[in-house]
Amino acid sequence: MPEDSTLGPPHSHKIPVSSILDTVLYLALMAGLLWLVSLGTERLGYNWQWYRIPQYLVQVTDNGLSWGPLMQGLGVTLQITGISLSLMLVIGLTTALMRMSRSWAARGVARLYMELIRNSPLLIQIFFLYFVLAPILGMSGFWAAIIALSLFEGAYASEIFRAGITSIDMGQWEAAKSLGMPSYAMYRHIILPQAIRRVLPPLTSQAISLIKDSALVSTVAILDLTQRGRMIDAETFLTFEIWFTVAAIYLVITLALSGVVRVLERRANGLAP
Amino acid sequence: MKLFRLTTLLTIFCLAALILGPAHAARAAESSQLETILKRGTVKVGFDTFKPWAMKDKKGDYIGFEIDVAKKLAEDMGVKVEFVPTKWSGIIPALLTGKFDIIIGGMSVTPKRNLKVNFSLPYEFSGMSIVASKSMAGERSTLEDFNTPGTKIAVRLGTTAAEAAKNFLPKAEKLYFDEESQTIQELLNNRVHAVVASNPLPFNLANEYADQLYLPLKEDFTKEPISFAVRKGDLDYLNWLNNWVRVNMSKGWLQNRYHYWFFTNEWENQIQ
Numbered sequence: 358m359p360e361d362s363t364l365g366p367p368h369s370h371k372i373p374v375s376s377i378l379d380t381v382l383y384l385a386l387m388a389g390l391l392w393l394v395s396l397g398t399e400r401l402g403y404n405w406q407w408y409r410i411p412q413y414l415v416q417v418t419d420n421g422l423s424w425g426p427l428m429q430g431l432g433v434t435l436q437i438t439g440i441s442l443s444l445m446l447v448i449g450l451t452t453a454l455m456r457m458s459r460s461w462a463a464r465g466v467a468r469l470y471m472e473l474i475r476n477s478p479l480l481i482q483i484f485f486l487y488f489v490l491a492p493i494l495g496m497s498g499f500w501a502a503i504i505a506l507s508l509f510e511g512a513y514a515s516e517i518f519r520a521g522i523t524s525i526d527m528g529q530w531e532a533a534k535s536l537g538m539p540s541y542a543m544y545r546h547i548i549l550p551q552a553i554r555r556v557l558p559p560l561t562s563q564a565i566s567l568i569k570d571s572a573l574v575s576t577v578a579i580l581d582l583t584q585r586g587r588m589i590d591a592e593t594f595l596t597f598e599i600w601f602t603v604a605a606i607y608l609v610i611t612l613a614l615s616g617v618v619r620v621l622e623r624r625a626n627g628l629a630p
Numbered sequence: 631m632k633l634f635r636l637t638t639l640l641t642i643f644c645l646a647a648l649i650l651g652p653a654h655a656a657r658a659a660e661s662s663q664l665e666t667i668l669k670r671g672t673v674k675v676g677f678d679t680f681k682p683w684a685m686k687d688k689k690g691d692y693i694g695f696e697i698d699v700a701k702k703l704a705e706d707m708g709v710k711v712e713f714v715p716t717k718w719s720g721i722i723p724a725l726l727t728g729k730f731d732i733i734i735g736g737m738s739v740t741p742k743r744n745l746k747v748n749f750s751l752p753y754e755f756s757g758m759s760i761v762a763s764k765s766m767a768g769e770r771s772t773l774e775d776f777n778t779p780g781t782k783i784a785v786r787l788g789t790t791a792a793e794a795a796k797n798f799l800p801k802a803e804k805l806y807f808d809e810e811s812q813t814i815q816e817l818l819n820n821r822v823h824a825v826v827a828s829n830p831l832p833f834n835l836a837n838e839y840a841d842q843l844y845l846p847l848k849e850d851f852t853k854e855p856i857s858f859a860v861r862k863g864d865l866d867y868l869n870w871l872n873n874w875v876r877v878n879m880s881k882g883w884l885q886n887r888y889h890y891w892f893f894t895n896e897w898e899n900q901i902q
Contacts, residue, residue: 401726401727401728403726488812488815488816488819491821492819492820492821498805576807576808577807577812578784578805578806578807578816584806587719587787587788587806588787588806590719590723590788591719591787591788591792592742592788592793593742594722594723594726594742594743594745594746596720596723596726
């Protein structure tokens with residue numbers, strides 16, 4: 358049907374006029390922001406020294422290239438967030454299932470944990486774990502940070518999982534039960550595969566929150582990206598340059614994560630919008 | 631319609647820039663900060679709490695050596711004083727962005743800090759010392775004993791104590807905290823071997839927790855000039871500050887206050 362191609366389906370490769378305007382609008386917004394920042398710092402008499410930044414990312418030594426302090430910090434941040442992310446998923450799913458179980462004790466414990474964690478600030482939890490619990494248990498700062506982070510984000514993840522699971526149609530549960538499926542098999546084969554697809558977008562938000570919240574562990578002397586930034590800032594006072602760079606690194610990581618999840622969503626039977 | 635929206639947006643930006651611009655422009659003017667302070671009738675002082683340099687008393691007011699200095703400085707200027715407590719690690723950026731007119735906070739002169747700010751003549755000197763945990767550090771009694779790979783040292787981020795630890799104890803592992811109280815907590819929890827800080831904090835700690843902590847070194851291992859820090863390029867202002875230091879040094883006022891805060895404990899009942 359040649360006449361159809363001129364009209365084009367809603368998702369054609371033609372760029373609509375509104376998207377060009379959108380782009381212009383976006384660029385104008387960004388240019389305006391940049392202009393405001395540069396105007397502000399110029400009026401303050403701020404002395405930009407961007408040329409001093411690359412040495413904190415990559416250093417050239419006699420043995421060739423080596424990572425600078427910021428990149429080493431990024432390594433620690435990735436380690437912490439990587440481990441916390443998997444713990445968050447485990448804790449979140451377990452709590453969600455406990456809240457839906459028939460045992461009142463399991464429901465009570467899960468509810469108590471969620472309310473306690475969700476209603477107190479993460480910073481206080483980190484301090485509590487690091488300064489009070491860690492010395493008693495002989496835990497290292499690194500693990501105190503990971504546990505604080507995964508407990509905190511896990512509380513939110515549990516609500517996301519619960520929402521996903523309860524959103525599964527009643528018929529699915531009834532069908533599974535009518536087949537005589539035990540609970541484990543029902544969750545494993547019927548409920549969770551559907552629920553997880555639905556909760557993937559909010560879980561991604563949670564994972565991104567986790568990466569950003571991990572900056573708080575710098576307060577307990579863990580040499581993550583933020584702490585490295587703070588140390589360089591304290592030594593050199595390159596405040597604006599350092600924090601713009603650190604923010605950009607976080608942005609790259611979180612955007613990369615969103616990208617990966619988008620690919621996963623597409624694979625999961627085109628549930629992506 | 632879209633174009634209209636775009637123009638509106640740009641107009642808003644231009645307006646915002648016009649409004650925000652002049653607020654900063656005043657500072658870019660060539661007049662001295664001293665003039666600005668006198669006209670305003672208030673001098674804004676940036677500091678962070680370090681015992682006994684500056685601390686809160688029972689009523690919640692600030693007291694301490696630096697507070698006395700700031701009050702006297704304001705009195706001699708004939709203006710009121712406004713205290714702006716600021717986290718130590720962000721104190722120089724806050725000065726540079728105009729949150730206050732001067733840092734009076736036991737700030738040691740360092741070449742790196744001096745690249746960003748101007749310093750007055752020193753009005754006092756401070757020394758670095760080590761306070762160590764008995765159960766962790768045991769018998770260590772020299773600086774070299776602490777300069778080993780297994781040693782953990784807690785310091786406050788952005789202080790000269792952090793720099794001193796870096797220079798004198800390069801092999802030890804350093805833990806950087808935002809607050810002095812956190813480094814002390816680490817030490818009392820036996821998670822680090824020692825804390826490096828400027829005296830009299832280590833001295834006071836070793837007295838207060840005599841069964842847990844001790845002073846491995848009998849003497850301070852650095853002597854650092856303490857000066858006022860102001861934004862760069864204001865000779866008029868700096869000249870006034872330098873001469874204020876000279877005058878109050880020759881009258882003995884500075885020495886008197888220093889002795890009161892550092893070598894007596896008459897003020898202890900004000901904070902407890």
